[in-house]
Amino acid sequence: MTTRKTIGGTDAAMRFERDGSGDFVLSAAEAASALRLPLDELRRRMRLGRVASLVEAGEGEDAGRSRLTLRSGARTWRAVLDKDGHVIEQRLSDSGARRRLSRCWRSAH
Numbered sequence: 373m374t375t376r377k378t379i380g381g382t383d384a385a386m387r388f389e390r391d392g393s394g395d396f397v398l399s400a401a402e403a404a405s406a407l408r409l410p411l412d413e414l415r416r417r418m419r420l421g422r423v424a425s426l427v428e429a430g431e432g433e434d435a436g437r438s439r440l441t442l443r444s445g446a447r448t449w450r451a452v453l454d455k456d457g458h459v460i461e462q463r464l465s466d467s468g469a470r471r472r473l474s475r476c477w478r479s480a481h
Contacts, residue, residue, distance in 0.1 A: 386451075386458070386459040386462075387456070387457050387458045387459070388440070388453060388457045388459075389457060390457065395427070396427060396438070396440060396453075396457070398425075398440070398442075400414060400415060400418070403423070403442055406442060406449040406451070406462075406464070407442055407444055407447050407449050407464070408447070408464060409444065409447070414444070417444050417445070422444055422445065423442065423443070423444045424442070424443045424444070425440070425441065425442050425443075426440070426441040426443075427439070427440055427441075428441075436454070436455040437452055437453060437454060437455070437460075438452070438453045439451070439452050439453075440453065446466050446467045447464065447465070447466050448464070448465050448466075448467070449462065449463070449464045450462065450463050450465075451463075
């Protein structure tokens, strides 16, 4: 399965390049899109140190794959990449939305 996203109005297979030291490169626009945040808001959070990232290398049966994680506030975006940097799975979660829903449900009963 190839995950697709819109970049600048065109549909393209999501793939991440690596820089000279082997680190994945993700632009601020791509990060904002992944976290479903306006670009200006992502940049504000970055200036405040409220955006975290993590890269994990697969082991065993996941060898050759990487998992990228971006977190900002209650939002977490995770993507699993194949050895060529293509996204084969991604997920966005918003734990704040679940907490708000949970509080609303409890207060109504």
